[in-house]
Amino acid sequence: MKFLDLAKVYIRSGSGGGGCISFRREKYIEYGGPDGGDGGKGGSVWAEAVEGLNTLIDFRYQQHFFADNGRPGMGNQRTGADGGDIVLKVPVGTEILDEDQETVIADLTEVGQRIQLARGGNGGWGNLHFKSSTNQAPRRSNPGQEGVERTLWLRLKLIADVGLLGLPNAGKSTFLAATSNARPKIADYPFTTLHPNLGVVGIDGVEFVVADIPGLIEGASEGRGLGDLFLGHVERCAVLLHLVDGSSGTLIEDYHTIIGELEAYGGALAEKPRITVLNKIDALDDEERAFLKEELEAASGTSVMLMSGVSREGVDGVLRALRAQIDEDRLRQKGGADEEETWHP
16 A cells, blocks of 8 residues: 555535425415524535554545535424535554645544534525514525535655654664565665655554654755655654664765654754664674764764674664653643642642
8 A cells, every 4th residue: 555645635614405485385384484494504524534544545535525505494483404425544653634635624643633624505595484473474495505625635744652763774664574474565775765654663562653754864864856845744753763784885975864854854854853873783893883882973973883784783772762751741731731730829
């Protein structure tokens, strides 16, 4: 199944049914009076976050969603039936944007969250509604209210605990395949992953979700290569795992390229907790490992871990470091929620 994280949809709520002009006519009843019923309400369009979805591929094949119109009112004081609603079922982590692709209408981050995207039109009043002491036989009714028509964008941002960053061929897919049941494409020639992959990783009886983000290149924030198309997926991650290819001849330049793209993307992405790992150490001897680690620590200003996704050397240590950062993030979020819920006079 192809990964799709951006989709354009056209929605329209239902129009309300028109009111009815009718008079009661029965044998032996001289003054029947008005009995026209109101029109039914038009259907609304909703969006709901559901389980079991991790892509917007369903919206590749259907982009138009129109709710039912309300039925018109009828005689004998009968109200028209309401139009049926339409619910767009989207994955958790979906943002709903206006047509300008900038205005965020809703951000569905939990299962069961719902939002009304277009409200159905009200039904029109029948002539029974206009009866009064001075107008006992009204011959007027209201038409139903028109439905709302909108063009919206759905943008999926993966819900993952860890986001993998690095240049193409830094070993991100190999790391994901070595630590989870995910099976991204891996080969012995250079190429970059084209679609994000998710994997569930376990260490010491605790599981967390890792997202393999397609590799960045220099100038990605300006639209080169895949651009910053997939950087939005790491916005929700608790920690970033930055893999640096130890076999590359431009180790420091590679590191600064990724950091520069994170800063150019903006927001708080560059300020997220980040673990830097020197990868592919199976191709290095002890002297080269020590030298490159020292160089990378001087460039990054933080400690650097050593790892090889192929031989699994150092993998468990990296996973434990990621788990510790995830636990800290969850405690921080829980503490922030408790502070918001605390009442102050």
